[in-house]
Amino acid sequence: MEGAAGRMDAYETANTMSGTVHGYVVQGHNVELHVPSGAQPATPHQVRKPRPVFVNREGELSALVAALGRAADGGPAVVAFTGLGGVGKTELIAQFVHRYGVHFPDGDLYADLAAHRHDGEVDLGAVLGGFLRAFAVERVPDTLEERAALYRTVTAERHVLLFLDNVERAAEVRTLFPSAGLVVVAGRRRLPGLRLDGAEVLDLAPLGTTAGAALVRRWLGPERGSEQELRELVEQCGGLPLALNAVGFQLLDRGRLGVGQVLAELSDRERGLSSFSNEEGGVDGVLDSVYRRLPRTTRELYHLIGVNPGPLVSAELAAAAGIEQVDQGLAELRSAHLLDDVVDEGPDEHYRAHDLVRRHAYERVRELPERSGLFARVVEYYRGRAFLADVAVLGSRLRLQEPAGEGLPAFTSGAAALDWLRTERANLREVVRAAGEQGRHGDVWRLCESLWPLYHGGKHYDDWVETHRLGVDSAQRDERPDAVVRMRNQLARAHYELRDFPRAIEQLVAASELVPLVVDPRLVGVLHETEGLLCLADGRPERAVELFTLARAENEGDAHGVVVQGYNLAQALIAVGRPEQAVAVLDEATELAEAEDDGPMLMRLALVGACARRALGLLDEAAALAAEAGRRALALGQRLKEAEALRLLVTLAEESGDSGLAERSRSRLGELGDEEAHIGRGGT
Structure with a gap:
């Protein structure tokens, strides 16, 4: 079986088998679990391809080659290059990987840590999550510590090269070091602290006039420009x-443009970016020269780069x-090297x-x-796409905002919507x-409301x-008490997930003060729900029963809301x-969810139903429901819930004495990258 469609069979339940099944097939009482055979590990190639012309970095390449020997002795070996922006650090590493990639078979x-840095801190968990997914780890743990541990395990038997760009402090990168291989660090600031990690720290200077002239001569050929002009x-x-590439593109693109003419423009033009003049060697003048020659529509696209608050642009954003x-x-x-580095491939790069x-x-x-209008269209695009993504992932749930995204392409599935949200995460944060x-x-606040599936999942x-602190403030300024309640509740859930219960309660108290000003009773229900979750977490389940019962009553008339609160009440x-009461509540909620075709909640209800049957000693029924939950989670691309279902299957199999089912469930957990797949056979 290949892909998600093939793995759907992993959770079919029956007592008999027929036909051909690829991969493992196990049976536990009346539960048959088909677990697909392990896929080959992925081999990521994320460093961009080099450009065809390259000069004057032989000393730096030699340093990297020397580091290969240190990496072979047990690693990782670390080399750091520091220098001005645009000095060629990324191109140096691209050339090295192209020439010596055979040394990194894995x-x-x-x-780029700049894309993951906000408020001065790098989201290391997100970086590690990306690395793990690059190695085809399907289930990425929640916490930074778990991700780091799994990353070290994954790289222990692999020889890889890791390139970390735009590093500002040594402390940002240590967690990202693999267990073996070569680490290359690049940044503008000097990084002496890396010497404590055995790193070789080198300054990458700008090209000298001789080497730089040789580079330009290779582009232009022997006929254009004197050596002095170059x-x-x-x-x-x-x-x-960076600047030479931009000028070189203009010279090549316009064969009649003389080097002397470009020099005159660069020399005579009044400086536009004084902050660049000293630190960056007058790059503003160079880029001004390129900018003036761009066609009108391309110049408008360049304006979009300046208006968009986040680091990424796409054709879809530009069209919108x-x-x-x-x-x-x-x-x-891209030809002018003003836009580079394809971040991902697909229909919308x-x-x-x-x-x-x-x-x-x-x-x-x-x-x-036109700047304000262009920015408004950028915000409108992200608001609309985020709304459509929220609907694609979570279906019909309580939303305060009006529908958005008319005219934008719809997502083909919830999984595709989640992929877009993950790719655009830095842009979405900066747009907020x-x-x-x-x-x-x-x-x-509307954007924050739509980002729930990204952040919660x-x-x-x-x-x-x-973002939700900003959401609370904006909802207050927008004079929308209902939105303030929603934002505070979603912020409370973040603190709840972080187990910072005092801050969660603080947000709930502040939200409750506005309840007399809201009309929709479901908003009261979500506050009861979050308080109920807090009560469950700190050992007050009786109070949680009361709160979830109230929450369900407040959602009367909203099928999805009633189902969600039934799910919580059963737990x-x-x-x-x-x-026994939990089973009755779940049966009622399941019937309603089936009528609404609410796939995500049917998955969750089956999982809790398995726990209820286990508590009643009905292990066969529990296993059947756990298998159903796993099958639904797989279809929805919900890796966390699939792993949860599999862990429950391991427990149920061990309690019923079915060692085969337990072993095969662990095998599937291993494919998901779940660290609990490596526990001993004594139980979970």
Whole structure:
């Protein structure tokens, strides 16, 4: 069996088998569990391909080659390069991987820490999660500690190269070191602290005039420009390959443009970005020259780079922003090395601009009258797509905002929507922040409401807390007490997940003060729900039963809300030792969920139903429901819930003495990357 469709058979329940089954097949009483055979581990190749022309970095390449020997002795070996932005650190590593990739048979990993840094801190958990998924680990643990431990396990038997870009402090990267292989670190700031890790720390200087002139000569050929002109061009570009690439594109794209003409423009033009003049060697003048020659539609796309608060742009975003000839513009910007690095492949590729380019683009668009309208369209796009993603993942749930996203492409599945949310996470966070700064408070809380499936399902706690604090403030400024209640409740859930119960209670108390101002009783129900979860967590299940009962009553008339609160109430009833009542509640909720075709809740109800039957000693029925929950979770792409179902199957199999079922369930857990797959056979 291949893919998710093939793995659906893993949870079929029956007493007999027929036909051909690929992979493991086990039976436990009346439960048959088909577990697919293990897939081959993935070999990631994340460092971008090198450019065809490269000069004057032989010393640095030699240092990397020397590090290969240290890595072979047990690793990881660490090399750090520091230098100005645009000096060519990324190209150096791309060249090295291209030439010496045979030394890394298990692949190469890449992370730009600037894309994961906010409020001065890097979301290391997100970076590790990306690495684990690159190795085809399907179930990524929730906590940073668990992810780091699993990452060390995954890399222990692999020889990989890890490239960490835009590093600011040594402490940011130590958690990301693999167990073996070569680590290459690049950053603008010097990183002496890495020497404590045995790293070789080298400064990467700009190209000298001779080497830089040789680079440009290889592009232009022998006929264009004198040697003196080329050397002056290198000086004007500060020896930065980024700037030289941009100018080189203009010279190649316009064969009649003379090197002397470009020099005159660079020398005579008034400086536009004084902050770049000293630190970055006058790159602003270079980029101004390129910018002036861009076609109108491509220039509008460049403006989008400056307006978009986040680090990524896509063709879909550009089209939604009203930009014409998007594909042509993307091609031109990539050719000029103003837009680079395909972040992901698929129907809507994402691109990243160098931070120098982003700052320059921001300066070019900052004073334009169309800037505010362009920013509004960016916010509207993210609001609409996030709303559509929320609906695709969670279906019909309580939403305060009106429908959004008309005219935008729909998601083909909840899994596709989650993929988009994960890819755009940094953009979404920055759009929330920028919209708040621009006074677009209605957009802020609406975006936060739609980000629930991303944060609650992905456990991105730093983003969750930061955006929802802004959401609370914006809902207050928007004079929407119902939205304030919603934002405080979602923020309380983040603190609950972090087991910071005092802060969770603080948010609930503040939200409760606004209850007299809200009309929809379901908002009261969600507050009861969160308080009930807190009571379950701190050992007060009887009170939780009362609160979930109240929450269910407040949701009367809302099928999804009634189902959710029935699910919660059943868990509380099991906790107080009343599994018979729990079964009755679950049966009623399941009938309603089936009528509504509420797949995500049917999965959760089956899982809790298995726990209730286990408490009643009905192990065969419990196993059947756990298998159903696992099958539904697999179909929905809910890896956490699939792992939860499998762990329960392990427990049920051991309690019933079915060692085969337990072993095969552990095998599937191992494929999900769940660390609990490695527990001893004595139980979970």
